[in-house]
Amino acid sequence: LARMRQALAAYHVVGLSTNVAFLQRLVKSEAFRTADLDTGLIDRNEKTLFPPPAPVGMEIIALAVAALLDREARELRIDAADPHSPWTHGGAWRLNGGVSRQLRFGYGDHVLDVTLNTNARGSTLIYADQAAPFASTCQADDLRVNLGTRRAHGQVHCDRETFHVFYGGRHVALAWLDPLAHAGEAEGEGGKLTAPMPGKVIAVMVEAGSTVTRGTPLLVMEAMKMEHTISAPADGVVCEVLYRVGEQVAEGAQLLAFEGK
Structure with missing residues (x-):
């Protein structure tokens, strides 16, 4: 066995x-x-x-964050004509302090909020009312994170904006909700938010009765091998969520009922 x-x-x-x-x-x-x-x-x-989904622990979140940071570092554009450009490094250094970065991951019907604080002394990861020092090393898909008194070793495979974390015998798929990548993707007309093309719902971040502000991610769907975040077109209230995670939707299908303020 x-x-x-x-x-x-x-x-x-x-x-x-x-x-x-x-x-x-x-x-x-x-x-x-x-x-x-x-x-x-x-x-x-x-x-x-068939138990309910297990909670996502700090180690799994830390591995996903490490994979995201490693991917961003590898995607930095280096200008050979200006090797000293500050854009080459893109680190968290600031003249008079550190930087606090808010990260959001979709996990089924839930949104996981993570904060990464970085200054000259190092980084701190804050998640689910826990705070821990954060450092990581990456070799391809193999990652190691140091959380002070805890360490984790796992593998993370990135499929566009989905981070597949393998740790401790578990496979957890986390959808990175990047607000900049999906700015302006809201599909709103007459209080209806519709699917831009046929696809599948992979994350729902709100429920009926949720009060949201303009640009808040509401739902993520996968279509044509791409992920599309449906965002609130204005400040308002989500009246009804019409599809659940895993359900297929047709092009133009109403995904949520929304009432603007």
Whole structure:
């Protein structure tokens, strides 16, 4: 059983759905260990085999942030004609202090808010009412993060704006919600927010009754191998969310009902 669990944990599959997580839970179950196997196994052990999504811990968030920072560093444009340009480095140094960066990740129906504070003494990561020193090293998809008294080693595979974090036998897909990348993508007409093309809903950040400001990300959908964030066209209230995560939508379909102030 131990070898089977290790083999399943070694699978890193992104881009399509698999049953690896289900098989991991299955081989860890008491029924499997005691060979209590028949066609009714899944029904008898439904709560064990299909638990609610586990919370995303600080280590997983730290690995995703490390992967994001590493990707941004590799994407910096270097001008050979001006090797001393400050834009070549793009670090967090400031003349009279540090910088605080707000990051948001979509996880199913939830939005995870993260703060990264950086100054001359180092960085601090703040998430879910926890704060920890933050430092990281990256080699391709292999990452190590130092959180002071805790350390984490995992792999992160980036698929556009989705960060697939493999850590501790888990696979967690986090959608980075970049407000600059999606500025002006709001689709609003008569209080209706519609799908720009056929696709699938991969994250919902609000619920019925949510009060939002103009530009707030409301929903993320995947279409044509790209992610599209649907944002609030104005200050207002979300009256109804019409699609859930994983559902397919047609082009022009109303995604949310919205009432502007």
